Amino acid sequence: MLILTGDREVFSITARTLLISSASTFIAASIFxxxxxxxxxxxxxxKGLLINVxxxxxSMPTVFVGLLVFITFSREGPLGSFGLLFSPTAIIIGHxxxxxxxxxxxxxxxxxxxxxxxxxxxxSLGASRLQTIHAIVREARYGVSTAVLLGFGRAISEIGLAIxxxxxxxxxxxxxxxxxxxxxxxxxxxxxxxxxxILVFLALAVNILVSQIQHR
Amino acid sequence: xxxxxxxxxxxxxxxxxxGPSGAGKTTLLRLIDLLExxxxxxxxFDDMETPRSEGVRLEMRRxxxxxxxxxxxxxxxxxxxxxxxxxxxxxxxxxxxxKVMHALETLDLSGYENRMAKTLSGGEVQRVxxxxxxxxxxxxxLLDEPTANLDPVSTTKVEQLISRIIRELHTTVLMSxxxxxxxxxxxxxxxxxxxxxxxxxxxxxxxxxxxxxxxxAHFVGVENVLEGVIESKDQGLVNVSFGSHHVEGLSQLEPGxxxxxCIRPEEVTLALTITQTSTSARNTFYGTISNITSTGPLVxxxxxxxxxxxxxxxxxxxxxxxxxxxxxxWAFFKATGVHIVQA
Numbered sequence: 001m002l003i004l005t006g007d008r009e010v011f012s013i014t015a016r017t018l019l020i021s022s023a024s025t026f027i028a029a030s031i032f033x034x035x036x037x038x039x040x041x042x043x044x045x046x047k048g049l050l051i052n053v054x055x056x057x058x059s060m061p062t063v064f065v066g067l068l069v070f071i072t073f074s075r076e077g078p079l080g081s082f083g084l085l086f087s088p089t090a091i092i093i094g095h096x097x098x099x100x101x102x103x104x105x106x107x108x109x110x111x112x113x114x115x116x117x118x119x120x121x122x123x124s125l126g127a128s129r130l131q132t133i134h135a136i137v138r139e140a141r142y143g144v145s146t147a148v149l150l151g152f153g154r155a156i157s158e159i160g161l162a163i164x165x166x167x168x169x170x171x172x173x174x175x176x177x178x179x180x181x182x183x184x185x186x187x188x189x190x191x192x193x194x195x196x197x198i199l200v201f202l203a204l205a206v207n208i209l210v211s212q213i214q215h216r
Numbered sequence: 217x218x219x220x221x222x223x224x225x226x227x228x229x230x231x232x233x234x235g236p237s238g239a240g241k242t243t244l245l246r247l248i249d250l251l252e253x254x255x256x257x258x259x260x261f262d263d264m265e266t267p268r269s270e271g272v273r274l275e276m277r278r279x280x281x282x283x284x285x286x287x288x289x290x291x292x293x294x295x296x297x298x299x300x301x302x303x304x305x306x307x308x309x310x311x312x313x314x315k316v317m318h319a320l321e322t323l324d325l326s327g328y329e330n331r332m333a334k335t336l337s338g339g340e341v342q343r344v345x346x347x348x349x350x351x352x353x354x355x356x357x358l359l360d361e362p363t364a365n366l367d368p369v370s371t372t373k374v375e376q377l378i379s380r381i382i383r384e385l386h387t388t389v390l391m392s393x394x395x396x397x398x399x400x401x402x403x404x405x406x407x408x409x410x411x412x413x414x415x416x417x418x419x420x421x422x423x424x425x426x427x428x429x430x431x432x433a434h435f436v437g438v439e440n441v442l443e444g445v446i447e448s449k450d451q452g453l454v455n456v457s458f459g460s461h462h463v464e465g466l467s468q469l470e471p472g473x474x475x476x477x478c479i480r481p482e483e484v485t486l487a488l489t490i491t492q493t494s495t496s497a498r499n500t501f502y503g504t505i506s507n508i509t510s511t512g513p514l515v516x517x518x519x520x521x522x523x524x525x526x527x528x529x530x531x532x533x534x535x536x537x538x539x540x541x542x543x544x545x546w547a548f549f550k551a552t553g554v555h556i557v558q559a
Contacts, residue, residue: 124251
């Protein structure tokens, strides 16, 4: 009912959630897709180890990242003077940290999945080093978009971090997941369910998009 | 691992490197295409040593192109693939368009331009790869086993298309193949690469009929190699003794020299009786058939004449003579069919 009648509260929470998740996905992708490519194309000592560490960080507990951000931005913390704690910005910073390993790691995997023959073919046809890298990244574009979408999916559906560093402040840092948690705990199941349906719908949409891309 | 490679690839001609799988053919082509650097030795292109700095290498690499044994296509349309070499060279849309369409036409790919390249069959991918290579009009076209993964029908088709490209581009071609016959069909010059060494370079009939070593002889299908010593010489005709037998062949080598007498199996004819025509052959042996295997239109017959002699005859004549295991036959071959190689 609340969805169909376009409840203002539900609408604003959804919009805020999408905004926060999109912002963190955009920031993380614009930094860590290139970082992943850089790691893949450069050879340096400890490369294998670094990739292993990145892959391990895929499953970093959200609430732990929340704790780290909380400590960093709390009043006594090293970056406490910015006063960012319990703000959407804090959530976005936390999300970026949370999903950056996924972005970088899956970008590396996507590039690895491209046959080495593509590199030879491009070079033989006269591609410079940059043009060769461009050709490989272009071949990996579906894998890279999958990485970005998976990062978005993780950001939108997590709760631990949003609640620790956002504080679930009504009209400011309340997101779909934190709102659901609250509404459930106070017994407002209709509201919780409405929010849940929206969240499931969004997560589903992302997953459908991912599988569409992978089947290209 | 390549060593003792000495090959001069003449311009505007087709050179084929033949050799068994794993001989180093692909490595050699990759070195020439500047995809890899040799640990030692020199490769010159157009009288210039191949450079070390990447910028100069790129410039030189852009004058040639390789088509791999298993070509891969970029995701996107056939048009996107074929135009790739032109786009990275900064060609404008219209110039590229005409060239691409022409290349597609040459390879019987007209109408394919909007097809998704990844959905094509193996033979079609091979043709797209050839179109993608020829469109940049390379000075040197490298083809690595262009038909190794294709069925016989596609092989014939691709060979025809390669001949067409060669005629049209009037360029220098260096190809590798493990198929001796393909080398003969397409190439002006053949180099035999076995075990990482270039054992012989020459025109195809020389390689085929005058192999300079046992290894080359075996590879080009000389099944009969008789090792012996030249016993006597009468002008160009020598008599080679091996065990208690003799063969006569043409050679300028002197008596006493240890040699191998190489006889192609198709030079050997079989008959049940000696007739007028067969006696003109210098070499005549009598023996028992120890093995017969059919290879389609031809039959491979092994005759035990005290030594093993392999003959390749048509299935029809084998049937007419009613040859089978145990049949006693006369085997003949001319002195000109015996190629003498110093051992």
